[in-house]
Structure formats: structure tokens, C-alpha cells
Amino acid sequence: MINYTDILREHNLKATPQRLAITNELYTKGHVSIESLYELMVKKFNSISLATIYKNINLMQKNSFIQEVKIPQAKSVYELTKASHSHLACTKCLGVEDITIDLNVIIDTITKTSSFKIDSANLVVSGICKNCQRS
Amino acid sequence: MINYTDILREHNLKATPQRLAITNELYTKGHVSIESLYELMVKKFNSISLATIYKNINLMQKNSFIQEVKIPQAKSVYELTKASHSHLACTKCLGVEDITIDLNVIIDTITKTSSFKIDSANLVVSGICKNCQRS
């Protein structure tokens, strides 16, 4: 269990209980949607406002503290920003897993064959996760 | 200029003027957002309903006639379904270009190293397009 107090402050964000709870949830769950994050927070705070969730998600995104992951045919999930990686999205349980794949070959190919100046590459692979395959 | 009348009917969709206009717009523009599609349609039909846009987009998506492309930090665009391909998204002009990249090596790698059963892979590369680089 990481303490995000200092890390929040480094991003010029006050370490409020709500933010610490949000970051902890993102840390433990990995990838969380807005609605499930809100449900989780309501359990911890008798009266957290949905606006607080949105305001923090947006603010932390601006500060590159967290990132949105857009999944085809499903709701977005959010995660703590970490080293660049790709995602496996299960179409059955809607779970999202991290996977580290070297996309440099692809990036190089695009750079050589097009005039596009690449900033980042986002890969989402959809399918059935290990757990959902048996059933 | 392709005539989509028969293609729509093959998908069990009536070839209404609105649908023909939508498909033509997707064909000529390539990738269009809901709001710009609506603006374009309003020019052609004095009183097309936004609901008609949504209903058609959703229906045609179910029939795999068109597809949604989710772009990081930007609104989704829609395109006519065609051979699997990836996308270059310009963060400046918000334009989206097609690019054909062989993702089989990556898919094979994932298949070998994980227990994930892959259905599809979606790659969106963000950066600055050729046009936007000069300015």
C-alpha cells in the first residue's frame, strides 16, 4: 500500500482523504471506470459528491497523474500513469489487463513510411481473458 | 461516388435518403464525428433530426456496416467498415488518417506469452500530421 500524499503534493495537489482514496483504488484495482470508482468511494465516504470524482479525474488527468484508457465498445477506464504499455480488454468480464509490448518497430515503420510526427501509440487488444475462457 | 443502396439493403437496412447521405459522407470524409456528421446532414436536409443520426449510427454499428474509432483525448469518429487497419490521429487539427500496419507479429507474441484469446487489435497513433507540421 503506497502512500500517495507526497506524490500528490509534487503534482501541486492537496492530499485530501478523497484523493488518497481515489489513488489507492486506482493502485489496487489497476483500471477503474468513473461509475465503479464512484460506487467504491461512496462506500468509504458517506457523502462524496460525484462532482468531486469528476473534478479530480479531470484535474489529475491534466497533471498527467492519471490517464484515461479508451476501450472499443466499452466505457473508459482510468489508471495511474506509469511506463508506457498496452492493454488487453476482455469483452466478457470487461476487465482490463496491462501488457508490455515493444511498439518501436511499428513506430519506426510509420515514421519511415509516412510524414507523421508520432507522439504516442495506443494499442488495445480485445478478446477473452484467461478466466473467462473456462465457462 | 459509390451507390450504397444495395449495400444497405444487404444489411437489411432500407435505403433512405438520410442513410444514403450519411454513408456518402462517411465515404467521402473517411472519418466523421457525430456532431460534424449532424452539421453536414443539416445542410442537406432542412430538418433532419439528431435522433435519426444517433439511431442510424447505432443501427449501422450493430450491423457492422460502420465502426466507431475511439481517439485518445478526442471525440470518437465513425467510418465505413473496411479491411482491418490502424489510425493516425493528429492532435492539432484532430484529423484521422488510415494506415495499414501488420499487427500479426504483435498478436502472435501476445498469443504466445499470455492466455488471452485475441479477437481484434486496435492501434491509434497520436501526433502531428504532415499538414500541421508546417505552421
Added chain:
DNA sequence: TATTAAATGATAAAAATTATCATTTGAATT
């Protein structure tokens, strides 16, 4: 041309997101 299921347009309703603002609070300062 008549028939009919499907599509459209108008609009209400619902869902998602943002804005506003009085109150509270974290963190720095004394």
C-alpha cells in the same frame, strides 16, 4: 396503387458531464 413494417422527426426523458457557489479543510505561517 395498396399494404405494411420500418424509418423519420419532434420532443421528452435519461444519462453523463460540467458549472456554480456556500462551506469546509489542508497546509503554510505565525
Added chain:
DNA sequence: AATTCAAATGATAATTTTTATCATTTAATA
């Protein structure tokens, strides 16, 4: 420890986005 104050929260209104409803129209078939 008490004071200060910008920032954050919560309540809620407003806005935006998307879906539902339904009377009317229309594409397709006969």
C-alpha cells in the same frame, strides 16, 4: 496551537450527450 487563505468539497443547477417515445411518413413488396 491558533490563524490565515487558497484550494477542495458537497450540494445542486445547468449543460451536454444519448436514448426513448410516438405520431407521421415512406421504402419496399406485392
